[in-house]
Amino acid sequence: MNSQQEAILSVENLKVYFRSEEELARAVDGVDFEVRRRETVCLVGESGCGKTVSALALLGLVPRPPGEITAARVRFCGEDLLDRSDEALQAVRGRRIGMVFQEPQTSLNPVFTIGEQIAEPLRIHLAMPAAGIRERTLSLLSDVGIDAPEQRLAAYPHQLSGGERQRVMIAMALACDPELIIADEPTTALDVTVQAQILRLINRLQKAHAMAVLYITHDLGVVSQIADRVYVMYAGVIVETGPAEPLMKNPRHPYTRALLESLPSRRKRGLRLYSIPGTVPHPAYKPAGCPFHPRCDLAIDSCREQHPGMCAFEEGHAARCPVAAGRSFFDPPTPKAAEK
Amino acid sequence: MIHTLRVENLKKHFPVRRGFLQRTVGWVRAVEDVSFAVEVGRTLGLVGESGCGKTTVARMILKLLPADSGRIIYKGTDICGFSDRDMLPLRREIQVVFQDPYGSLNPRMTVGQTIAEGLRMKGIRERSRARDETARLLELVGMTPASADRYPHEFSGGQRQRIGIARALSVEPSLVICDEPVSALDVSIQAQILNLLKDLQERLGLSYLFISHDLNVVGYLCHQVAVMHRGQIMECAPAEALFENPLHPYTHALLAAAPDLGAGKKAAPEAADSEPVAAAPPHTEGCRFQSQCSEPDDRCRQFNGDLTKAAEGHYVRCWRT
Numbered sequence: 001m002n003s004q005q006e007a008i009l010s011v012e013n014l015k016v017y018f019r020s021e022e023e024l025a026r027a028v029d030g031v032d033f034e035v036r037r038r039e040t041v042c043l044v045g046e047s048g049c050g051k052t053v054s055a056l057a058l059l060g061l062v063p064r065p066p067g068e069i070t071a072a073r074v075r076f077c078g079e080d081l082l083d084r085s086d087e088a089l090q091a092v093r094g095r096r097i098g099m100v101f102q103e104p105q106t107s108l109n110p111v112f113t114i115g116e117q118i119a120e121p122l123r124i125h126l127a128m129p130a131a132g133i134r135e136r137t138l139s140l141l142s143d144v145g146i147d148a149p150e151q152r153l154a155a156y157p158h159q160l161s162g163g164e165r166q167r168v169m170i171a172m173a174l175a176c177d178p179e180l181i182i183a184d185e186p187t188t189a190l191d192v193t194v195q196a197q198i199l200r201l202i203n204r205l206q207k208a209h210a211m212a213v214l215y216i217t218h219d220l221g222v223v224s225q226i227a228d229r230v231y232v233m234y235a236g237v238i239v240e241t242g243p244a245e246p247l248m249k250n251p252r253h254p255y256t257r258a259l260l261e262s263l264p265s266r267r268k269r270g271l272r273l274y275s276i277p278g279t280v281p282h283p284a285y286k287p288a289g290c291p292f293h294p295r296c297d298l299a300i301d302s303c304r305e306q307h308p309g310m311c312a313f314e315e316g317h318a319a320r321c322p323v324a325a326g327r328s329f330f331d332p333p334t335p336k337a338a339e340k
Numbered sequence: 341m342i343h344t345l346r347v348e349n350l351k352k353h354f355p356v357r358r359g360f361l362q363r364t365v366g367w368v369r370a371v372e373d374v375s376f377a378v379e380v381g382r383t384l385g386l387v388g389e390s391g392c393g394k395t396t397v398a399r400m401i402l403k404l405l406p407a408d409s410g411r412i413i414y415k416g417t418d419i420c421g422f423s424d425r426d427m428l429p430l431r432r433e434i435q436v437v438f439q440d441p442y443g444s445l446n447p448r449m450t451v452g453q454t455i456a457e458g459l460r461m462k463g464i465r466e467r468s469r470a471r472d473e474t475a476r477l478l479e480l481v482g483m484t485p486a487s488a489d490r491y492p493h494e495f496s497g498g499q500r501q502r503i504g505i506a507r508a509l510s511v512e513p514s515l516v517i518c519d520e521p522v523s524a525l526d527v528s529i530q531a532q533i534l535n536l537l538k539d540l541q542e543r544l545g546l547s548y549l550f551i552s553h554d555l556n557v558v559g560y561l562c563h564q565v566a567v568m569h570r571g572q573i574m575e576c577a578p579a580e581a582l583f584e585n586p587l588h589p590y591t592h593a594l595l596a597a598a599p600d601l602g603a604g605k606k607a608a609p610e611a612a613d614s615e616p617v618a619a620a621p622p623h624t625e626g627c628r629f630q631s632q633c634s635e636p637d638d639r640c641r642q643f644n645g646d647l648t649k650a651a652e653g654h655y656v657r658c659w660r661t
Contacts, residue, residue, distance in 0.1 A: 194596065275535060
């Protein structure tokens with residue numbers, strides 16, 4: 001949106017490899033992205049593309065070994081994150097960067113009440129006195145839209161619905177007033193009406209607390225509802241990035257186009273859905289050149305040999321596809337679906 | 341005969357037991373008066389959120405769960421009171437594809453063995469014929485015949501869902517119940533499976549009962565749609581009518597919440613911000629949607645009506661219509 005704004009998180013050439021005796025899985029293979037203050041950035045891709053591993057690596061949550069992490073730069077608010085010791089990372093994790101994970105049922109501790117769990121970051125990071133903790137916990141719970149917070153403080157996770165548990169997770173992430181929240185598929189396990197509520201909640205809290213949000217998802221419908229900017233990942237690399245609206249309306253990379261074309265909707269009734277031929281390559285056996293070329297309609301000889309660089313389109317919109325850059329893509333993105 | 345399957349006033353209440361003697365202290369009214377019909381060669385979408393009873397309905401139709409009352413009419417015969425033995429010939433005609441492609445295939449059987457089980461039910465016992473038939477089925481769902489000798493763990497989620505479909509088709513069913521068949525799959529794989537289901541319907545004249553929570557998928561695939569909420573059908577209509585002219589407030593809420601690519605960020609949905617009540621709500625009188633409805637009043641609290649006809653083929657359970 002506002003390209004002059006400073007980046008709160010910037011990542012350059014991040015690589016996460018997993019080494020086993022037989023093979024080297026290149027889960028994340030040179031990823032660059034940044035999140036600016038007060039913006040919502042979506043990292044989109046299908047399962048196994050490396051989106052979650054990228055986020056976990058930033059926070060030092062990828063076990064080493066078997067993980068091997070290298071990066072030219074990972075900076076959060078001007079400080080280097082990657083070279084930090086575990087204790088130094090603790091001071092950032094949960095305090096200046098909040099996290100919300102996919103499955104609220106498994107990421108909350110079943111033997112502690114939600115009050116105790118929300119209090120934990122307050123006690124550890126802010127060394128808050130007990131009286132202050134109770135007050136803050138109550139205000140956090142009502143902030144995330146939980147009714148009758150006084151009674152809910154003593155509830156255990158299993159006594160809450162899926163949507164309420166996710167609200168509690170968000171309350172925990174917000175506890176120390178972080179500058180950035182990383183949310184990894186927070187609504188995937190929820191019903192659509194609850195998902196809509198949680199998305200609205202995140203939008204509202206982001207404005208109220210002037211936070212940045214890095215939102216990881218596979219759902220392009222969700223992206224269109226919340227993103228300011230988008231990064232599309234495929235097989236461990238970013239294949240396209242740009243402001244949400246132009247990227248969704250006029251995608252440049254053949255993979256992004258194919259993803260959007262393969263989405264079902266009632267407007268496509270009677271048409272055949274476009275489906276991407278083949279499957280996602282295994283992270284240990286990626287093809288040479290562009291990782292998407294075996295499944296791509298536009299692939300030419302050079303795609304099979306050279307790893308393509310980012311090609312710029314409009315303001316802030318770039319795709320890792322020199323072939324697309326040489327062609328006009330202004331025609332509407334559905335003719336393929338109609339032909340078949 | 342225009343209906344493969346007709347379900348009338350289907351009901352299922354589960355007892356809630358507590359204490360040492362496991363006394364029944366209440367009932368969960370999981371399915372309360374559900375009626376719909378699946379036309380020959382067409383798809384009925386059964387939509388609703390988790391816990392609304394849609395899978396319970398499927399289990400009753402498959403006779404995996406006895407219904408408390410109601411009628412399940414398959415090709416003109418009420419099968420609701422059928423014994424397991426009576427059901428045996430019908431099991432070939434009504435098949436199911438499950439949501440979880442990982443959990444619904446036997447990991448210790450090769451794909452060929454899994455499919456051959458169905459073929460034996462059909463009377464194909466000779467090895468060579470079973471082999472040919474398995475190869476034909478695998479090709480029908482877009483897999484190579486060589487897959488028959490491999491085990492489920494060697495395949496991806498989408499491929500396993502194809503194997504599940506081939507298994508269902510092995511007995512030449514006329515009705516296939518699809519219980520969230522694509523919700524565990526990635527978008528690009530989901531498109532492949534939806535195309536496959538569509539092709540198979542055209543080629544084999546199958547009827548589908550398609551259970552899903554995803555309105556985009558249902559709107560794409562289904563001819564008829566029934567919207568279910570807390571054990572009741574709230575609205576039932578041809579797909580075009582339901583999406584163009586939804587009448588029930590719950591259908592409105594669902595449509596507003598479903599992410600739509602055309603809408604854009606500014607148009608984020610504005611539905612009620614209250615948390616929906618969990619699966620076993622206290623028994624309240626009147627309309628089951630009143631606590632989440634935008635404008636409930638006294639008539640909602642007294643409303644106990646049935647689905648009423650709003651237009652040709654369009655039925656709604658709301659006194660306002």
